[in-house]
Amino acid sequence: MKIAFTTKGTNWSSAMDPRFGRTEYFLIYDDEKDELSHYDNRDSANDAHGAGPKTAQKLFEFSPNILITGNGPGGNAATVLEKTGVKIFIGAGEMTVKEAYEAFKGDTLKKL
Amino acid sequence: MKIAIASGKGGTGKTTLSTNLASFLAEEHEVVLTDLDVEEPNSGLFIEADLVREKDKFKMVPEWSADECILCGNCQKVCNFHAVIQLGEMIMVFPELCHGCYACSELCPTSSLPMIPKKMGVLKHFRNGNLNFVESRLDIGEEQAVPLIKQTHKYIDQQFDDNFIRIFDSPPGTSCPVIEATKDADYIILVTEPTPFGLHDLKLAVETMKELKKEFGVVINRFGIGNDDVLAYCNEEQIKVLAKIPNSRRIAELYSQGRLIYKEIPEVRAELEKMKDLIMGKMKEVVK
The missing domain is CATH 3.30.70.20 (Alpha-Beta Plaits)
Known part of the structure; x- marks a missing residue:
């Protein structure tokens, strides 16, 4: 299973980024291989509009099963994510990546 | 003659000036006032006129x-x-x-x-004697103001010739909608207030108009509040101050009732009179 996180850094102790479309990075954790990879999304700061669908499209290329984020995606991004079938968990905006993962496993995050 | 009324800061009095100036000029001339603040048009609150035409506006999008x-x-x-x-x-x-x-x-x-039409808003044309009023309003959820502003300009160009004084109430700020609203104007009036915020955003608006190579002047609204920094800035930059509209509770009351202020405040009428002289002078230059 692949789990994606919206983050402000590239490792387990990084802070989560509460935003979806303009998240600085996303981290992808493959729990079968125990592999952590990341994608640098900081370019999205330059997008006046459309950051949500663009980030959602990018995320789709990594084909995660789960997305863990903070505030949850906006309307346009949600439309894209719905088509990808990824399951979205929100409310992890103030945590570290590690804490967010633990919270997900402990079933304390809200599912969209 | 096209005059765009713009500002950096929102809420400085673009609509107050646009509606009062347009109505005042229409006492003697043919005028068309256009509200190009399509995201939140409000000139219509101050203009009493009869609906002449209503048109749905479309933009082309891919399907x-x-x-x-x-x-x-x-x-x-x-x-x-x-x-x-x-x-x-x-x-x-x-x-x-x-x-x-x-x-x-x-x-x-x-x-x-293939590109297909998608409705983005509505254009309405009203008339009361010498005064024509055109307003475009974006539909809720639409994010792009520029295409509707462009189409509204097109409507004005088709309907009104050079004999009309064409006044455009522009959106606030200095981004794309403002550029689209002001780029074809012969003269720009920048409305500001004498406060640090007003001055800060006035500077941005001035830079924008210089970039567009526009001739412009400044109207200071709510004159009497804040400080003299706006006046000092205009002096220093040799920017013409066209008028000063006093800060007064009476003006705020009239505004809140959707009434035109120049009709009841002689000082405001006198300021508009000064602007009329300038506009008529410019008009001769433009029409030749």
């Missing part, structure tokens, strides 16, 4: 047809606004994000993204 699409991803690549997204074997279009540039449609090798 994906799957049949011939080879999923090359070109459309997604050429869209600067992320309005076209390729998702596996599917192309998704976000019409609200689309700027209607046709790039995806024209560059599609299989013509799988």
Whole structure:
């Protein structure tokens, strides 16, 4: 299973980024291989509009099963994510990546 | 003669000046006032006139047809606004994000993204004697003001010739909608207030108008509050101060009732009179 996180850094102790479309990075954790990879999304700061669908499209290329984020995606991004079938968990905006993962496993995050 | 009334800061009095100036000039001249603040037009609150025409306005957006699409991803690549997204074997279009540039449609090798009309707003044309009033209003959820502003300009150009004094109430700020609203104007009036915020945003507006190579002057609204920094700045930059509208509770009351202030406040009428002289002078230059 692949789990994606919206983050402000590239490792387990990084802070989560509460935003979806303009998240600085996303981290992808493959729990079968125990592999952590990341994608640098900081370019999205330059997008006046459309950051949500663009980030959602990018995320789709990594084909995660789960997305863990903070505030949850906006309307346009949600439309894209719905088509990808990824399951979205929100409310992890103030945590570290590690804490967010633990919270997900402990079933304390809200599912969209 | 086209006069755009703009400002950096919002809430400085663009609409107050636009509606009062237009009505005042219409006492003797043929005038058309156009509200180009299409995201939140409010000049209409102050203008009493009869509806002449109402038109739905459309913008062209791409619509994906799957049949011939080879999923090359070109459309997604050429869209600067992320309005076209390729998702596996599917192309998704976000019409609200689309700027209607046709790039995806024209560059599609299989013509799988034909452009279709999508309603984005409504244009209304009112008239009361010498005064024509045109207002465009974006539909809720639409994000792009520029295409509607462009079409509104087109309507004005088709309906009104040089004999009309054409006044454009512009959106606030200095971004794309303002550029679109002001770029064809012969003269720009920048409305500001004598506060640090007013001055800060006035400077941005001045830089924008210089970039556009526009002739412009400044009207200071709510004169008497804040400080003299706006006046000092205008002196230093040799920017003409066209009028000063006093700060007064009476003006705020009239405004809140949707009434025109120049009709009841002689000082304001006198300021508009000064502006009329300038405008008539410019008009001669433009019409020749």
